[in-house]
Amino acid sequence: MKVTAAIINEANKNYQLEALTLGELYSDEVVVKMVASGICQSDEVVRTGKSSITPLPAVMGHEGAGVIEKVGSAVKDLNVGDQVVMAYNYCGACPSCRTGHPSSCSQWTTLNLSGARPDGSHIFFKADGTPVSSFFAQSSFATYTITNVNNLIKVEPEVDLRLVGPLGCGLLTGFGTVVNGLQPKTSSSIVVFGTGGVGLGALMAANIEGCSTIIAVDIHDSRLEIARELGATHTINSSTEHLGERIAKITGSLGVNYSIDTTGISSVMKASIDVLAIAGVSAPVAISKDSIAFNTFKDLSLTNRKLIGVLMGDAVPQITIPQLIRYHNEGKFPFDKLVKFYKFNDINQAAADSTNGQTIKPIVIMDENYRKEEPIGI
Incomplete structure (x- = not known):
């Protein structure tokens, strides 16, 4: 053919x-x-x-x-x-x-x-x-x-x-990273770095899962506006605002319970760990050649933080994709x-x-x- x-x-x-x-x-x-x-x-x-x-x-x-x-x-x-x-x-x-x-x-x-x-x-x-x-x-x-x-x-x-x-792929990854990977508790806080398809899929999932504080971080104001439409409670333009200060103010200096990096940029991946609260969990999901350096005791062990890998949202597509279509039809996942x-x-x-x-x-x-x-x- x-x-x-x-x-x-x-x-x-x-x-x-x-x-x-x-x-x-x-x-x-x-x-x-x-x-x-x-x-x-x-x-x-x-x-x-x-x-x-x-x-x-x-x-x-x-x-x-x-x-x-x-x-x-x-x-x-x-x-x-x-x-x-x-x-x-x-x-x-x-x-x-x-x-x-x-x-x-x-x-x-x-x-x-x-x-x-x-x-x-x-x-x-x-x-x-x-x-x-x-x-x-x-x-x-x-x-x-x-x-x-x-x-x-x-x-x-x-x-x-x-x-x-x-x-x-993209929306499956974002949704599944939250639901299957991070498994956030109701009323918890989460920050999503990068508001492309994966990031916004994660943001909509966080909203479905009942996170009370949902922070979107990007350098494009137009994307942050869409993030607000989709359920972000706070947005940060990291090119014009101080990331650490904003997140400290939003969380009362506690940090966030969960973070996702979809950018694959070294400094952003490190920031996604630095903003975690005690016992926080971070999931970097971007395909990237970049790497990060961190102190395992100071950045993870001392505060009981976790860094996890999640591929394709750890999702079974034959189950999750029909679920996402149903969520879309119900207005819960307006991708x-x-x-x-x-x-x-x-x-x-x-x-x-x-x-x-x-x-x-x-x-x-x-x-x-x-x-x-x-x-x-x-």
């Missing part, structure tokens, strides 16, 4: 739309006709060369939504025509998977970041036969793709696929306020708008005929 895909051929270069060929469909896989995909900063760190987690050339995209076009011979409970959201792949057989923590799958890196299937085979090929890496076993920046059944979450026919792709839609051939503009802060969550539309009678303003 011939497809059109947005390829990264070299680090720090723009996406190029190219004609590719899909490879063999395995028995536990499906072909998905893509409708839309969110752009996540994980895509951008690979494109810009800040991370080499997946070999190039590659078809990126891991917040996809589409319609099943073909199913493999071993696929059960999914059929041609089903609407699906796509998340990450996992083996389903290791101890982590079998105890409900598939994001801790022992094969997670191989399945999602190696660019190929575990047997080394590829999904995409150029006209000359050159293999092209996949990403998160879905590569949603394409008109059609092949993905594993473990990546898929079936959604109801009335769900608008143009909107829900970002639930597969539609974060999105802006772009045509597929404007993907480089979408990526640029995300990087410069103009758009919180860009969504590129591959199938403009999907629900054509319901325009979305692209």
Whole structure:
């Protein structure tokens, strides 16, 4: 099958739309006709060369939504025509998977970041036969793709696929980091550093979980305004305000019970620890080459603080994504306020708008005929 895909051929270069060929469909896989995909900063760190987690050339995209076009011979409970959201792949057989923590799958890196299937085979090929890496076993920046059944979450026919792709990564990560990772107590305090898709997903989750003090920190006033709309009780522009003094004033000099860093910037990650109260917990979740230095006794042990790792929100996508759709329908998770839609051939503009802060969550539309009678303003 011939497809059109947005390829990264070299680090720090723009996406190029190219004609590719899909490879063999395995028995536990499906072909998905893509409708839309969110752009996540994980895509951008690979494109810009800040991370080499997946070999190039590659078809990126891991917040996809589409319609099943073909199913493999071993696929059960999914059929041609089903609407699906796509998340990450996992083996389903290791101890982590079998105890409900598939994001801790022992094969997670191989399945999602190696660019190929575990047997080394590829999904995409150029006209000359050159293999092209996949990403998160879905590569949603394409008109059609092949993905594993473990990546898929079936959604109801009335769900608008143009909107829900970002639930597969950024919003899943933010929500799950709060609910599954930090597990905040009712009436506790939390600070979220960075109000992109992950940060605002975390902020909305903190509101759902009953945190009474929810602080959003960013350098973009426009994003902080949205944070207030979504439930932030306080906002701090760290480029114009003194972070430590503001948080001390807000918390009565006690510090916050929980913090999340979504920026990956060394000084911000350190600040997310420094602002913690006694017995506070911090979760850094950004993909970053940066590191931090801290004194384990002074910064952690002396005050009983904890620093935890949370991948993909420690969430089971097949459970959490339908839950997020329900929350959205109930007005509790209004992530539609974060999105802006772009045509597929404007993907480089979408990526640029995300990087410069103009758009919180860009969504590129591959199938403009999907629900054509319901325009979305692209």
